[in-house]
Amino acid sequence: MLERQLLLERTDMPIVAAVEHLGGLQAQAPVPPYLALWSRLKPYGVDALSKLITDRSLVRMTLWRGTLHLISADDVHLMRTALQPELNKWARNVVPPAHRVEIDLDELARITHEYVETEPRTVAEIGAHLEAHFPEAKARELSTQAQMLVPMVQVPPRGIWGVGGVPQNVAMSTWLGRDLPASADVPALVERYLRAFGPATLADMQAWSRLTGLKAHAAALGLVEYENEDGKVLLDVPDGKIVPADTPAPARLLPAFDNVLLGHADRTRIMSEEARSRWGAVRNGVFPPTFLVDGFLRGTWNVVETRDTATLTIEPYSRTTKKDLAGVVREARAVLKVMAPTKAHVVETAG
Structure with a gap:
């Protein structure tokens, strides 16, 4: 997996190709996609990624697990189309039952699309506009449902390195000049997942995509099968590269x-149960930056800036x-x- 995630050796793969190969990058905040690629590519400059967002080669939009991701413009059709039925379900259930108000979600989607197709709008603006049409519901919940139902792009300058600004969203069809296709090529999505994360189980694929019924799609691909130490069947593309288990991981x-x-x-392939319990013990699902040693999660890091x-600061989960630690420090100085x-730069270790 580390080989396919480009974490054994930095590669000279072009930025767009790398984003596509990795199946997109988490982008809830502006900085993480830049650092994700910095850890994987060489040579690499943050300005190059900013330019690709500005020229619309890459876009930021709601995708896997209902969170913001950075993906290529070409991958929007494959990925958002495949996920849209699931996002439609989430739109119905995102509001807790005790506070849920039954509204016409098709009408909500239509009104939202008309509102965001002409110019970028903030989440607050979208919510207020929808609340005027659905006064029985709350603006915040309506705007969340709208982002699930209507493919929207979070436009620059949000997402540009070193540039702030309130997030604004515009209809994907306006930004890219085309609509989603009527149906998705889910087998192609399964193959893409395996090329980035394989070998993997069907449960792994579902955890990543939240899609169901993947077994039939996987069966159409002529995949190879392996069995892990627990007796679970791992699927893979026939030409998937598997490196020896003792390959050094920087x-x-x-x-x-x-x-x-x-x-x-199954995250045990990259973290121990102890590490997982500490990594997952966060508020509101806001996971911290982390570091790997020998291919396993070993702790967190954080940067604090003054004038x-x-x-x-490097904070190992256990004695290192x-x-x-020397390898982590080298990466810290470089980042x-x-x-x-x-x-001026300072690198320190907590504990």
Whole structure:
């Protein structure tokens, strides 16, 4: 998996190709996609990614697990089309039953699309506009449902390195000049998943995509099967590269929400149960930036900036050898040159 996630050796793969290969990047906040690619590509400059967002080669939109992702414009048709039926279900259930108001979701989608197809709108604006049509419901819940039902792109300058701004959304059809196709090529999506995360079980694929009925789609692909130590069947593409288990895995810093930690139902291939319990013990599902040592999750990191200094603190989950920590420190010093190039840099270890 680490080989396919481009975490064993940085590659010179073009940015758009890398984003497509990885199945998209988590993008709830602007910075994580930049750091995810920094850990995987060489040479790599943040300005190059910003340009691809600006010229619409890459887009930020609601996707896997109902969260914001960065994907290529070409992949919108495959990925959002496949996920749309599931997003439609989530739109019905996103409001807790005790507060749920039955409204016409088809009408909500129609009104939303008309409102966001002409110009970018903030979430607050979308919610207020919908509340005027559905006064029995709350604006915040209506805007959440709208993002599930209507494919929208979060437009620049949001998502551009070093640039702030309130998030604004416009209809995907307006931004890209085309609508979603009527049906999705789900087998192609299964293959793409395996090329990024395989070998994997059907449960892994479902955990990543939240799609059901994948067994029939996988059966149409002529996949190969392996059996892991627990007797579970792992599926893979016939030409999928599998590296020896003793292949060295260099230390890597990962951004918050990196999909390598979220892309499987069985996460023991990349984290121990102890590490998982600490990593998952967060409020509101806001996962911290993490680091890998020898291919396994070993702790978290964080950067605090003052006017003149950027301090990166490494916090191992457990005792870490000096040799292992040295690789993390090297990566930490390197990432500070990207995150705070004009400031003095400090790397420290907590505990």
